[in-house]
Amino acid sequence: MKLLIVGSLIFNASVLLCIFGDVMKIDTTGASEQTARQDKLTVKGVEASYKLAAHDLKRMNQYKSIIMNVARAKQMDPAVIAAIISRESRAGAALVDGWGDHGNAFGLMQVDKRYHKLRGTWNSEEHVTQGTEILIDGIRAIQRKFPKWPKEHQFKGGISAYNAGVGNVRTYEGMDIGTTGNDYANDVVARAQWFKRNGY
Secondary structure, eight states, rough: OHHHHHHHHHHHHHHHTTOOOOOGSOOOOOOOOOOOOOGGGGBBHHHHHHHHHHHHHHGGGGGGHHHHHHHHTTTTOOOHHHHHHHHHHHHTOOOOOTGGGGGGGETTTEETTTTSSOOTTTTHHHHHHHHHHHHHHHHHHHHHHHHHOOOHHHHHHHHHHHHHHHGOOSSSTTTTTTTTGGHHHHHHHHHHHHHHHTTT
16 A cells, blocks of 8 residues: 555646646647657647657657656656657657758757757657756746746747747747647647656
8 A cells, every 4th residue: 555655646736847837738639640640640730740640659669768858857747748748759750860851850858959958868868858958948938928927828838939939929829830730739748748648
């Protein structure tokens, strides 16, 4: 019984860890038809995001300890880190020797070499830390840009900014216009909600 209590305390601690908001409270329309086509899905929206995340789970679990370590250190929801890794690199499956985006983006979280000095190997804790720090910088910039937005709206805006930059986020409703597939934050949030229910 003691182990169960310890386990539940650890679980509760991870739930409370994310200082940026509760991903389960963020509204989402999920993946666009364009994004869903990656896996030849006949559905779009939240259902498609769930299926895309599920397809990546086995590969994602190879990196689970890294994701959890970074999440604890950076006070970020591990499900959000997993969702970005799923969206950006399909948990590594979309990469060639660690690279994507025509050789411009590196690693599981696809850090762009044109804007950042790359750290670590493509699948390392150092790399996931760098990607998570870039995400946090985006969230904080959105908090400054839209101080009156609720916490969860700022969180979602920061996720959108991870893809297309802070300048692309102009309204809450339109934050994904101009992102890859015009669905980036909505897809990532839906995937994160799925990962949250599946061990992250």
